[in-house]
Amino acid sequence: MMSTSERPAPAPSARETQRLQTRRRVFDAAVAEIGRSGLAGTDVAAIAAAAGVVRGTFYFHFPTKEHVLVELERDEESRIVAKLSARTSRQPNLLSLLTRLVHHVLEAEQRLGPIVFRDMLGLHFSAARPVEDELGQHPLAAFVIAAIAEAQAARRVHPDVDAGELGVIFMTGLFALLSTAGTASRARTALLDRYVKTIVGGMEKQ
Structure with missing residues (x-):
């Protein structure tokens, strides 16, 4: 019998998968924007627009x-x-x-x-x-x-x-x-x- 420690982790739910995908999209958009404008010149609104999310979604995933x-x-x-x-x-x-x-x-x-x-x-x-x-x-x-x-x-x-x-x-x-x-x-x-x-x-x- 397979022990508890050997059992595969349950697959993430559809909601969790979507959350991770959104987070990755926001992260990639933020890195790209920082690469263009520098950290000081980067606007969170521009990151959100590039990621296709609202501004609040950025702050949901990243405090700053x-x-x-x-x-x-x-x-x-x-x-x-x-x-x-x-x-x-x-x-x-x-x-x-x-x-x-x-x-x-x-x-x-x-x-x-x-x-x-x-x-x-x-x-x-x-x-x-x-x-x-x-x-x-x-x-x-x-x-x-x-x-x-x-x-x-x-x-x-x-x-x-x-x-x-x-x-x-x-x-x-x-x-x-x-x-x-x-x-x-x-x-x-x-x-x-x-x-x-x-x-x-x-x-x-x-």
Whole structure:
């Protein structure tokens, strides 16, 4: 007999399916509008019109425009974590792992476009960022923290440092550089690679 935990989840109702479809339509319209106008210049009425819904429907799904970018960021981070996890050994080399992470983030920048990417990162340093959103709770930060903790357990990173703090510091510094180091270029990529080497060099035992 199939146990309760093995039983497939019930199919969503027609109403729930319609709600999810509407939410996705609103989300896609919002990201597209932000890509055209920037977060500050985006009008919720324009998002609603593009999605074919009334203005109130946007607020039903997203309390603010900022919440759209927070969700987009988490989606992108989950995608990057999946790629990194597929290639990561049980005892990862931090330098190569974090270098690959940065390059995946740069690929996300190209995919999303400079306006959406800039505004998404800018929220980390903005008072408008949703208060319930903490960097340490993000998939990418959690992945980095776990990788540092594993390197610590393998005695490659100093045991007296806090993996959680190091992970958040690394991600905050990375986002700051991406926000301020100009547009995509070889010099910018080289700067980011040096940043990773500097941070990892400070973590690892000499």
